[in-house]
Amino acid sequence: MNNVVIGILGSRLDHGGLGKWRFGRWRPSVSILLQQNFAVSRFVLIHHVDEIELAKITANDMRELSPQTEVVLHEVDYQNPWDFEMVYSQLYAFSNKQVFDIDKENYYVHITTGSHVAQICLFLLTEARYLPAKLLQTSPLKQGEPNASLGTMQVIDLDLSQYDQIASRFAMESLTANAYLKDGIATRNANFNRMIEQIEQVAIKSSASMLLTGPTGAGKTRLAKRIYALKKQRGQIVAKFVDVNCATLRGDNAMSTLFGHVKGAFTGAMSERLGLLREANNGLLFLDEVGELGLDEQAMLLRAIEDKEFTPLGSDKMVSSNFQLIAGTNQQLYERVQQGLFREDLLARINLWTYELPSLKERIEDLEPNVQFELQKIMQQAGYKVSFSQAALSQYLTFGYSAQATWRANFRDLNASITRMATLAEGGRINESIVQAEITRLIRDWQGVSPVDENQRTLAKLLSQQTLQGIDFFDQAQLTEVIKVCKQSKSAAEAGRVLFNVSRQQKTSSNDTNRLKVYLQRFNLSFEGINAINSH
Numbered sequence: 001m002n003n004v005v006i007g008i009l010g011s012r013l014d015h016g017g018l019g020k021w022r023f024g025r026w027r028p029s030v031s032i033l034l035q036q037n038f039a040v041s042r043f044v045l046i047h048h049v050d051e052i053e054l055a056k057i058t059a060n061d062m063r064e065l066s067p068q069t070e071v072v073l074h075e076v077d078y079q080n081p082w083d084f085e086m087v088y089s090q091l092y093a094f095s096n097k098q099v100f101d102i103d104k105e106n107y108y109v110h111i112t113t114g115s116h117v118a119q120i121c122l123f124l125l126t127e128a129r130y131l132p133a134k135l136l137q138t139s140p141l142k143q144g145e146p147n148a149s150l151g152t153m154q155v156i157d158l159d160l161s162q163y164d165q166i167a168s169r170f171a172m173e174s175l176t177a178n179a180y181l182k183d184g185i186a187t188r189n190a191n192f193n194r195m196i197e198q199i200e201q202v203a204i205k206s207s208a209s210m211l212l213t214g215p216t217g218a219g220k221t222r223l224a225k226r227i228y229a230l231k232k233q234r235g236q237i238v239a240k241f242v243d244v245n246c247a248t249l250r251g252d253n254a255m256s257t258l259f260g261h262v263k264g265a266f267t268g269a270m271s272e273r274l275g276l277l278r279e280a281n282n283g284l285l286f287l288d289e290v291g292e293l294g295l296d297e298q299a300m301l302l303r304a305i306e307d308k309e310f311t312p313l314g315s316d317k318m319v320s321s322n323f324q325l326i327a328g329t330n331q332q333l334y335e336r337v338q339q340g341l342f343r344e345d346l347l348a349r350i351n352l353w354t355y356e357l358p359s360l361k362e363r364i365e366d367l368e369p370n371v372q373f374e375l376q377k378i379m380q381q382a383g384y385k386v387s388f389s390q391a392a393l394s395q396y397l398t399f400g401y402s403a404q405a406t407w408r409a410n411f412r413d414l415n416a417s418i419t420r421m422a423t424l425a426e427g428g429r430i431n432e433s434i435v436q437a438e439i440t441r442l443i444r445d446w447q448g449v450s451p452v453d454e455n456q457r458t459l460a461k462l463l464s465q466q467t468l469q470g471i472d473f474f475d476q477a478q479l480t481e482v483i484k485v486c487k488q489s490k491s492a493a494e495a496g497r498v499l500f501n502v503s504r505q506q507k508t509s510s511n512d513t514n515r516l517k518v519y520l521q522r523f524n525l526s527f528e529g530i531n532a533i534n535s536h
Helices: 020-024 028-032 049-065 084-097 116-127 160-167 171-181 190-205 220-233 251-259 295-307 333-338 344-350 361-382 390-401 411-424 432-446 454-462 465-469 473-488 492-499 512-521 527-534
Strands: 002-008 042-048 070-076 105-110 134-139 152-156 210-213 241-245 284-288 324-329 353-356
Touching: 002 028, 002 116, 020 049, 028 042, 028 049, 028 105, 028 134, 042 049, 049 070, 070 084, 084 116, 105 116, 116 134, 171 190, 171 220, 190 210, 190 220, 190 353, 190 361, 210 220, 220 241, 220 284, 220 324, 251 295, 295 344, 333 344, 361 390, 361 411, 390 432, 411 432, 432 454, 454 473, 473 492, 473 512, 473 527, 492 512, 512 527
Parallel strands: 002 042, 002 105, 042 070, 105 134, 210 324, 210 353, 241 284, 284 324
Antiparallel strands: 134 152
16 A cells, blocks of 8 residues: 655745755654655645745655655645635645545645644544545654654544544534535525535435435436545545446346346356446445336345345356445336335335435526536536626526426536537627527427427517517417418418407408407517518
8 A cells, every 4th residue: 555645834844944954854744754664655745835945845855865755746825824714725625636545545644734724624624534544743853862854753543433522513524515515506495405415414424325316307316426426535435436227227138237147147148247236346336217127126136235245147146245325216116116116125225315306497596506517517528618798698597597498307408508508609608699599499399399390480580588588378379379370371361360260250340450460569570570580
């Protein structure tokens, strides 16, 4: 196992001067590399932006004394080193970016150097397992003792159970974990935020199965991945995230995919297959659409959850896998139990912690922060900046909040919508015309209109978005039929006779053309304007 040390540059203690005599003085960060029986493969030295020259000198000295050690400098820039929130946020951001491999590396956090505020922050990050490490404390030898530069070093392995009362005083840990599960999105829906708060507590404290329900596109897979990342960051899970959509599994393929098979188990089984449950050993298994599993697979899954053992297809030997399970579904599993399609005992086993994710429409106040999140994600993937003009963003959000926006596929619709607009944005700017075209497309898609049906497309072409948003669905349906008749008629009089075929018989003097004209004027339309659009 390689040893990795994370520490803060000591602006006074690590200085040592510029002469060669500095190698004879005790310098805390440097002294760690001089300890016997403690080889350091990597040393991450955190320093303030104003201390870059001292950091470079110290790093060069460390490399000279320990050539086998990779010294990595990490820069921070808090204006006030005694501002707890400012220091904590930057050190938290540092820890959140690190990739920890606890199977191959031992981590140590050096808390001798740095301000008292920075030392406290490092302790809290270690105690909360953002830094899955032991603590290192170094100190100088007594004056006059030989090997003064060596000093002493003590390893402190935190027994977290001893610090419950201390940890409870720091709500910041909970807040940051909470934000982590939400991808940093500043969600506003109170019910959703309360649900995430509890999921965060359960994810940290429990390894029991969890069931995520909710409509398609509500974010079950994304939340499962964030739960996994949170658990792994804190050292509670060491292996990988494995996910499968159970709706794609049928027959022997279902058994083989989940539980593996031995060579020759069935026709085409030319070699052994481990299966997803064994791939998820010491990791997390996410079974999306778990309600689609067959009853045989459900029975084997129940035993695998309870005993951590199961039999691969075609084998007579048990195998084991210590996986944690999150199941997802958009179905009512209790109804499937009543229909004989889902095992009641399996439902009881995975139903300990159940959370129903709301649709985007049910937490529509979270639309704007999710629009910004999707835009940021696209920019990271594409590598270039994309943004809305102020008017275009207002136009898109006004539509998104309206009754017209059904968000039928929830966040999948939103992701696809933002992706399309960002792709079409010339110069990285999403303007009003791009938004209008996207709104027209979304309305057409959500209403299930085929590409050849001109009626709804004409309605979107004839009316401005502002006008369309102010019309009830009832009036929209009626207006669509009126437009259809107008497009099929040679004149306004002919259209009027068709539209008022009953009421016109009850009038002594009928003026169908004028009645149609008055109706269309309510929407700033005319017979001629409708057919002009139709002719293009």
